[in-house]
Every structure is written in structure tokens, then in C-alpha cells.
Amino acid sequence: MTEDASAVGHDRLRRLMKRGTDFLGCEVAVLGGAMSWISERNLVSAISNAGGFGVIACGAMTPDLLDIEIAETKKRADKPFGVNLITMHPMLIDLIETCKKHAVTHVVFAGGLPPAGSIDRVKEGGAKLICFAPALALAKKLIRSGVDALVIEGMEAGGHIGPVSTSVLAQEILPPLAADIPIFVAGGIGHGGLIAGYLEMGASGVQLGTRFVCAHECIAHPNFKKAFIRASARDAIPSVQIDPRLPVIPVRALKNREMENFSAKQIEVAKLLDEGQVEMAEAQLQIEHYWAGALRRAVIDGDVESGSVMAGQSVGMVKEEQSVGEILKSLMDQAASALERRSNQL
Ligand SMILES: Cc1cc2nc3c(=O)[nH]c(=O)nc-3n(C[C@H](O)[C@H](O)[C@H](O)COP(=O)(O)O)c2cc1C
Numbered sequence: 284m285t286e287d288a289s290a291v292g293h294d295r296l297r298r299l300m301k302r303g304t305d306f307l308g309c310e311v312a313v314l315g316g317a318m319s320w321i322s323e324r325n326l327v328s329a330i331s332n333a334g335g336f337g338v339i340a341c342g343a344m345t346p347d348l349l350d351i352e353i354a355e356t357k358k359r360a361d362k363p364f365g366v367n368l369i370t371m372h373p374m375l376i377d378l379i380e381t382c383k384k385h386a387v388t389h390v391v392f393a394g395g396l397p398p399a400g401s402i403d404r405v406k407e408g409g410a411k412l413i414c415f416a417p418a419l420a421l422a423k424k425l426i427r428s429g430v431d432a433l434v435i436e437g438m439e440a441g442g443h444i445g446p447v448s449t450s451v452l453a454q455e456i457l458p459p460l461a462a463d464i465p466i467f468v469a470g471g472i473g474h475g476g477l478i479a480g481y482l483e484m485g486a487s488g489v490q491l492g493t494r495f496v497c498a499h500e501c502i503a504h505p506n507f508k509k510a511f512i513r514a515s516a517r518d519a520i521p522s523v524q525i526d527p528r529l530p531v532i533p534v535r536a537l538k539n540r541e542m543e544n545f546s547a548k549q550i551e552v553a554k555l556l557d558e559g560q561v562e563m564a565e566a567q568l569q570i571e572h573y574w575a576g577a578l579r580r581a582v583i584d585g586d587v588e589s590g591s592v593m594a595g596q597s598v599g600m601v602k603e604e605q606s607v608g609e610i611l612k613s614l615m616d617q618a619a620s621a622l623e624r625r626s627n628q629l
Pocket residue numbers: 315316317318319340342367393394436439440441442443469470471472490491492493494592593594595596597
């Protein structure tokens with residue numbers, strides 16, 4: 284079966300993505316999902332310059348570091364890009380101010396419901412706000428609070444994950460809400476045929492992370508990229524919760540020694556809780572810092588055994604290093620080809 288779509292498929296694809304591309308101000312409605320440490324100036328500008336929408340991962344950065352990262356990305360990209368902020372970051376409001384200073388056009392909130400006042404702060408600066416919605420009721424609540432677009436991300440994704448699959452979230456959330464607000468679907472997307480399906484269900488676009496890790500322009504360590512190219516879908520497993528009192532958000536990563544270390548870390552933090560040495564919020568923050576450090580060891584230092592190789596199940600579809608342009612082109616060709624086949628069957 285050929286994946287070469289003619290103008291008919293591409294034209295239909297453009298029309299289905301129009302709401303998303305208008306909202307993002309780019310050519311293809313594909314967000315490069317923020318990935319801590321690696322969604323920085325190089326990958327983000329490459330995605331935006333290739334027609335997609337790059338998003339800087341602020342992660343645990345200070346406002347000063349974010350300031351530099353945005354300025355450096357602007358030097359490299361002549362197209363719009365976004366900034367992903369973690370809502371539990373203790374300096375969230377200062378980070379929003381840094382985005383305002385640079386007139387960042389789109390802010391993405393990840394990691395939980397936005398704290399009071401933060402939505403207004405983003406919108407005062409004129410930026411559009413995109414939030415993750417992990418369930419239908421929360422999606423409705425976020426829309427009422429004034430967010431401009433949603434990302435629905437299923438448990439097939441790499442990094443921190445919710446409990447529900449992408450296909451179920453899409454069926455629950457797209458039919459009732461897609462007419463009200465742009466919705467981008469994330470988690471487990473590795474082939475354009477699936478992008479076509481979500482667009483036909485009413486999505487305005489998609490968000491991919493795993494598929495961009497092996498881009499030439501991504502600074503991930505060669506060992507990290509090699510682990511991706513070798514892995515199959517079943518190697519990307521969720522972390523296990525050891526102590527039910529410690530509400531850790533599961534993380535999907537490639538199976539390795541680090542997954543065992545995480546169990547030991549949970550036992551250590553649970554003990555601190557028992558002894559009253561830390562409060563629950565501090566315990567959760569310690570877990571998050573642990574992940575940030577573990578990911579850095581793997582993705583920057585190249586220690587893929589005792590670091591965390593966060594990856595989604597679509598890792599099995601990552602077969603080689605490619606440029607961002609090639610990745611986006613193959614996804615768009617596959618999507619257009621799928622749309623064309625369907626229209627020919629009518
Ligand atoms: C290595 C890695 C790091 C990630 N770090 C973050 C992050 O810092 N903030 C965030 O909101 N999402 C993060 N994600 C999730 C991505 O932004 C994206 O939503 C997800 O990768 C989409 O699913 P996919 O991996 O199946 O393509 C990360 C994903 C990966 C693979």
C-alpha cells in the first residue's frame with residue numbers, strides 16, 4: 284500500500300487541521316510536546332521552522348534560565364513557539380511574567396489544575412493558554428475557567444501519565460467538546476494514519492513527544508537515542524507505586540535498573556512521611572525532583588541504565604534518526620494518504 288498521497292489527501296488534511304493551524308499560527312497542527320531537558324532552543328526552533336509547533340519545557344528552570352532559553356529560541360526560530368510550565372513550580376507566577384516579557388504567544392500548563400489567578404495572569408499578557416485535561420469533567424471545568432485550548436493525553440505517552448488510554452479519552456472528550464474549543468490529542472501517536480483518525484473525530488491537531496526524540500536536531504545523548512531505536516512498544520512500561528499513601532504520578536519509561544531505584548526512593552520518602560519529617564506536598568516535590576534528575580542522567584549524560592529513559596509506547600515506531608522536517612513530512616504524507624484512501628472508498 285503506497286503512502287504517497289496526491290493533492291486530494293493533502294488538501295483534505297489541510298482543511299481538517301485548519302482550526303489547529305490558525306490557533307497555533309503554524310503550517311501543520313503538530314505540537315512537539317515539551318520534554319524536560321531536550322525541548323530546548325535547538326529542538327523547539329527546528330520543529331517550528333519545519334512548520335510544526337515547538338514547545339519549550341521549562342521543567343524546574345528558574346525564571347532567569349527560562350528568560351535565556353526563550354531569547355535563544357527566538358534567535359533561531361522565525362515562527363511561533365510555546366512554553367510549557369509545570370503548575371506546581373513554586374515560581375509559577377514569575378515564570379508567567381518571563382513569558383509575558385518575551386510576548387510568548389502560547390503558554391501550556393502541565394501537571395495539574397492551574398492555581399488561582401494563574402489563568403488570568405497568562406491571559407493579561409495576551410498569550411493563549413493550553414491546558415492538559417485528563418478527564419471530561421476537568422475538561423469542562425477548564426473551559427469554564429477560560430482556557431483557550433486543551434491537550435488530552437493518554438497513558439500510552441512517555442513521561443508522566445494518567446490512567447486512561449488515548450483512544451478512550453478521545454472518544455469521551457472529542458464528540459461533546461471539539462466544537463467548543465481546539466483540542467489536541469497526545470499519547471501513542473507514531474503514524475500519520477492515526478492523526479487522520481483523530482482529526483476526523485474533531486481534534487484540531489495532535490501532540491507528539493517520543494517520535495521527536497531521535498530527531499537530528501534533538502540534543503538527547505546518543506545512548507538515549509540508541510535505546511529508543513532498539514526498543515519495542517512493550518519495553519516502555521509505567522513505574523510502579525510502592526506505597527498507596529504516597530500519591531506518585533506514574534511515569535512511562537524504558538525498563539531498566541532505574542525502575543528498581545525508584546521503588547527504593549519511594550520507600551525512603553514514605554519513611555520520611557511516617558517520621559513526620561516532611562509534609563505530603565514536600566514528599567511529592569521530592570519525587571518530582573528525583574524524576575528530573577533521573578531523566579537528566581539518561582538524556583543528557585547518557586547513563587541509560589541508572590537514569591530514566593522516559594519513552595512512550597510509540598517508541599517501537601522510532602526506527603532511525605531523522606531530521607524534524609523528515610519526521611513531520613512522513614507523518615503528514617501518511618495522514619494525507621489515509622484520508623485519500625477513505626475518500627476513494629466512498
Ligand atoms: C522524555 C520525555 C520527557 C517529557 N517531559 C515532559 C515535561 O517536562 N512536561 C510535559 O508536560 N510533558 C512531558 N512529556 C510528555 C510530552 O510532552 C508529550 O505530551 C508526550 O510525549 C506525548 O506522547 P508520546 O510520547 O506518545 O508522543 C515528556 C515526554 C517524554 C518522552
